[in-house]
Amino acid sequence: MTPAHAPARTAAAPARTTAPTALAPVLRTAGRVAGRAGRAAAVLLLVTVSALALPHLMPGSPALAALGPTATPEQVTAYEAKLGLDDNVLVAAWRWLGDALHGDLGHSLSTGAAVTTELADRIPVTLELFVAAQLVALGLALPVALYSAWRPGGAVDRIATAGAFVWLAVPGFVLGLVLIWLAAVQLRILPATGWTPFTEDPFENLRHLVLPALTLGLTEAAVFARTLRGQLIDTLDQTYVAAARSRGMGTVRLLLRRALRPSSLPLVTLVGIGIGMSLGGSVLVESLFAVPGVGTLAATAIAGRDFPVVQAVVVVSAVGVVAATVAVDLLYRTVDPRIADERR
Amino acid sequence: MTSPVLEVRSLDTTLHTPDGRTLHVLHGIDLSIDAGECLGVVGESGSGKSVLARTVLGVHPRATRATATGQVLLNGEDLLTAAPRRRAELLGTGVAMVHQDPMTSLNPVVRIADQVTESLTNRRRMRRRERLRTAAELLAAVDVPDPARRARAYPHELSGGLRQRVGIAAALAGSPALLLADEPTTALDVTVQRTVLDLLDRHRGTRGLATLLITHDIGLLYGRARRIAVMYGGRIVETGPTEAVTEAPAHPYTAALLRSVPRVTGPLRRVLPAVAGSPPDLSRPAVGCPFAPRCERAEAVCSTEAPPLHRAGDGHTAACHFPLTLPIGPASASVSKAQETV
Numbered sequence: 001m002t003p004a005h006a007p008a009r010t011a012a013a014p015a016r017t018t019a020p021t022a023l024a025p026v027l028r029t030a031g032r033v034a035g036r037a038g039r040a041a042a043v044l045l046l047v048t049v050s051a052l053a054l055p056h057l058m059p060g061s062p063a064l065a066a067l068g069p070t071a072t073p074e075q076v077t078a079y080e081a082k083l084g085l086d087d088n089v090l091v092a093a094w095r096w097l098g099d100a101l102h103g104d105l106g107h108s109l110s111t112g113a114a115v116t117t118e119l120a121d122r123i124p125v126t127l128e129l130f131v132a133a134q135l136v137a138l139g140l141a142l143p144v145a146l147y148s149a150w151r152p153g154g155a156v157d158r159i160a161t162a163g164a165f166v167w168l169a170v171p172g173f174v175l176g177l178v179l180i181w182l183a184a185v186q187l188r189i190l191p192a193t194g195w196t197p198f199t200e201d202p203f204e205n206l207r208h209l210v211l212p213a214l215t216l217g218l219t220e221a222a223v224f225a226r227t228l229r230g231q232l233i234d235t236l237d238q239t240y241v242a243a244a245r246s247r248g249m250g251t252v253r254l255l256l257r258r259a260l261r262p263s264s265l266p267l268v269t270l271v272g273i274g275i276g277m278s279l280g281g282s283v284l285v286e287s288l289f290a291v292p293g294v295g296t297l298a299a300t301a302i303a304g305r306d307f308p309v310v311q312a313v314v315v316v317s318a319v320g321v322v323a324a325t326v327a328v329d330l331l332y333r334t335v336d337p338r339i340a341d342e343r344r
Numbered sequence: 345m346t347s348p349v350l351e352v353r354s355l356d357t358t359l360h361t362p363d364g365r366t367l368h369v370l371h372g373i374d375l376s377i378d379a380g381e382c383l384g385v386v387g388e389s390g391s392g393k394s395v396l397a398r399t400v401l402g403v404h405p406r407a408t409r410a411t412a413t414g415q416v417l418l419n420g421e422d423l424l425t426a427a428p429r430r431r432a433e434l435l436g437t438g439v440a441m442v443h444q445d446p447m448t449s450l451n452p453v454v455r456i457a458d459q460v461t462e463s464l465t466n467r468r469r470m471r472r473r474e475r476l477r478t479a480a481e482l483l484a485a486v487d488v489p490d491p492a493r494r495a496r497a498y499p500h501e502l503s504g505g506l507r508q509r510v511g512i513a514a515a516l517a518g519s520p521a522l523l524l525a526d527e528p529t530t531a532l533d534v535t536v537q538r539t540v541l542d543l544l545d546r547h548r549g550t551r552g553l554a555t556l557l558i559t560h561d562i563g564l565l566y567g568r569a570r571r572i573a574v575m576y577g578g579r580i581v582e583t584g585p586t587e588a589v590t591e592a593p594a595h596p597y598t599a600a601l602l603r604s605v606p607r608v609t610g611p612l613r614r615v616l617p618a619v620a621g622s623p624p625d626l627s628r629p630a631v632g633c634p635f636a637p638r639c640e641r642a643e644a645v646c647s648t649e650a651p652p653l654h655r656a657g658d659g660h661t662a663a664c665h666f667p668l669t670l671p672i673g674p675a676s677a678s679v680s681k682a683q684e685t686v
Contacts (some may be wrong), residue, residue, distance in 0.1 A: 004665065141475070236406055237406060239449045240449055242403060244459070245403050245435070246403045258454065261453045262451065263453075338453075338498070338500045
């Protein structure tokens with residue numbers, strides 16, 4: 001498909017032709033990784049070109065929009081040159097990529113600051129929020145799903161099922177508002193909005209983290225719990241679970257050591273997709289809690305037509321999605337050894 | 345005479361299925377197995393032979409609720425009344441099961457070593473190195489070639505025959521006194537069947553293992569099972585020494601089963617007679633002889649009255665109104681079922 005894909009094929013070839021030696025699995029893995037990398041590069045190239053085409057696709061001239069109706073033609077031309085709009089999209093993309101590889105993502109039109117500096121400040125915040133949200137989601141979903149699946153139709157299961165559906169119907173920002181009202185306004189135990197970097201004051205950082213992480217995590221917990229419960233119920237009906245029981249394995253060990261792993265593939269996918277998506281930032285939640293992450297950066301940049309920033313956020317998110325997809329794919333093979341042998 | 349390893353007395357099992365049906369699956373089962381002895385339980389699908397094994401084990405499919413009455417004595421200890429903790433203790437170490445399909449009875453994402461050693465690791469922590477070593481020993485004992493490498497493998501990397509050996513190794517790991525083998529070779533190639541059955545025989549001999557070998561293939565029991573119990577409609581309809589039952593069956597159902605076994609010495613292209621009709625509906629209460637609707641010898645009494653126990657020979661009995669053999673000893677009806685355990 002793409003030139004980047006070709007080396008993958010040649011790398012994988014010796015693994016298929018040689019007899020099974022100690023080296024064969026290593027070569028196979030290497031070939032697979034190379035193949036993935038090739039596909040990833042193709043996706044990223046496509047996203048980059050699309051992102052750089054954004055200003056071209058806008059109705060009217062972005063320069064006019066930025067400079068206002070009183071701008072002279074000279075000013076507009078100069079501005080367009082600055083944005084790189086005088087070039088063909090592909091040329092612009094090529095140049096942008098070249099600069100990006102040198103660590104230069106351009107400068108913000110509104111602040112003039114380097115986009116890389118801006119992102120470097122915000123990516124850690126978004127990642128921290130994401131990790132905290134996942135901990136909340138998994139911490140809630142795992143025990144609920146395990147117990148519900150062990151006793152389907154029992155009290156815990158029925159409450160969890162009903163709860164999950166109500167939960168899923170509530171939009172995240174509504175939940176966020178309720179949490180703010182409860183924890184910040186009524187109980188006055190947590191700050192409603194704002195952020196303190198971890199390096200400045202770890203405790204304050206955690207206090208600011210709680211509400212947005214809960215808002216993101218609680219919604220996800222419902223999805224996780226529903227997915228995992230269904231999978232677990234299927235797994236527990238398998239003969240191999242009965243076989244393990246017939247060898248005297250207790251309930252807790254059976255659930256945690258034998259049933260959880262074969263049931264967790266969809267969950268791995270969900271978390272993986274979440275990683276990628278979160279880099280683009282959960283715009284609503286970050287804005288609601290005034291968390292200075294990638295989401296708020298994107299929201300401000302889009303509103304201010306700050307194209308260099310928007311483009312960088314789009315490409316960085318794409319990198320995140322692609323990286324997460326590759327990671328999920330590799331994780332699949334560890335979770336289920338059959339997958340590793342099936343494909344190629 | 346030594347006491348039997350397994351003694352089942354007047355066992356009745358009722359299953360409550362998830363879709364709300366109640367099935368009276370086992371009716372008054374009596375049987376016993378001595379140490380080192382193999383009892384063959386034969387019957388068609390739905391005869392209750394798998395439920396018998398599961399009731400003895402006390403492990404049913406998760407969605408099914410089972411109630412059992414009577415006695416299941418393992419070395420004199422009643423499993424039906426034992427505390428749950430005690431029952432769990434005996435699983436794997438007192439009684440173990442070899443499952444029917446080695447493709448589905450091994451966890452696909454757990455290494456062979458970890459599954460084979462389960463009966464041991466449930467009681468006591470084992471380091472990874474020790475698990476691998478123990479598993480390799482257990483696998484070697486069931487003739488798995490290259491056991492150290494196979495211990496590290498996942499089930500999908502093994503052939504069906506090897507997987508069933510793994511299943512047997514896992515069952516033997518806890519040194520049980522009783523082995524329940526539920527159609528252990530049905531899912532295997534004919535050539536592999538024999539080696540797996542020979543393997544079971546060998547361990548029965550060397551370990552003095554009492555074995556309950558369940559099969560729908562009566563031919564498989566020749567030369568392996570000392571005694572046979574033929575099940576139909578949740579009852580043992582005929583039982584006795586293998587030679588007696590196969591050479592001179594007293595129950596029409598046993599005779600029909602035997603006619604359906606292919607013989608190497610018979611004429612070629614002979615159409616094998618199938619047992620006509622289908623097994624009884626277990627959700628309806630059973631009156632009379634369960635085989636009556638399919639029996640060529642049946643008369644009016646068969647569908648109204650429970651058949652008496654007919655003594656066909658020494659330790660050979662059949663529950664039938666019109667048995668195929670002449671009775672020996674006292675009139676059959678006077679012998680109560682309870683005294684006449686298999």
